[in-house]
Every structure is written in structure tokens, then in C-alpha cells.
Amino acid sequence: MNYLVIGSGGPALTVPEDMIELLEDYILPGFEALKKLQLENKILAGGVPVSERAVAFIIDAASNEELDQIMRALPLWPVLEWQVTPLQSFEGRAFHERRMLQQLKRG
Numbered sequence: 001m002n003y004l005v006i007g008s009g010g011p012a013l014t015v016p017e018d019m020i021e022l023l024e025d026y027i028l029p030g031f032e033a034l035k036k037l038q039l040e041n042k043i044l045a046g047g048v049p050v051s052e053r054a055v056a057f058i059i060d061a062a063s064n065e066e067l068d069q070i071m072r073a074l075p076l077w078p079v080l081e082w083q084v085t086p087l088q089s090f091e092g093r094a095f096h097e098r099r100m101l102q103q104l105k106r107g
Contacts, residue, residue, distance in 0.1 A: 001060070001063070002044065002058055002059070002060055002087040002089075003059050003060075003061060003087060004056070004057075004058055004084070004085040005046075005055075005057050005058070005059055005071070005082065005083070005084050005085075006054065006055070006056045006083045006084075007054060007055045007082050007083075008052070008053070008054035008055075008080060008081055009054075009080060010027075010054065010080055011053075011079060022079065026075050026076060027075075027076070027079075029075040030055075030074055033073070033074050033076075034046070034055065034074070034076075037059070042059055043057045043058070044057075044058045044060055046058060046059075054080070055076065058087070064086075067084065071084075
């Protein structure tokens, strides 16, 4: 199953020491983890919205539980707010729409 994942609301730090810690401990390792998932074909597409402290990607996971484990293992997990949306395939949705159309035509 594919999921649209958006992580946003990253912290806006102004103290250099805090920024260094955030970059070294969370942000850069997080990008490396996402890159690894992309190389493993778990992340199908994604990137960073321009000029935002956020990430967005489509990930393939066998179940909600697998996705939860992947997400919680990301170094970015504790520093962003996450929105996860399960995606229905175009083919699956078209099947249901065709059935509805047939029912409507029958009256």
C-alpha cells in the first residue's frame, strides 16, 4: 500500500549551538535515512518543499504497522509533525466509480 507522508513544522532555532545539534543529530541523518529508503525502493518519490522546514514523500509499506516502524526509526521522527494519508490506486478507485456508474444508469 502506498502512503503520502508529510513532515512539517520543523523547529526554527536561532542559537548556533542548538542549530548544530539539530543538523548533526536529526536533519542530516534524517535525509540519509530517507535517501536509503529511496534506494531500497520503499520511498517511491519525494523531496523537500522549496523554502520550507518540511519533507514530503510517497512510501510503499505492506501495512500500517510496517509504516509505523519505518517512521519511528527515522531520525526526523521527533522533530517534525507528521501527516500520513493512505492512497488508493487509480485503478482501484476507477473500478468502484465504474460500478457506481453502472448502478446509476440502471436507475
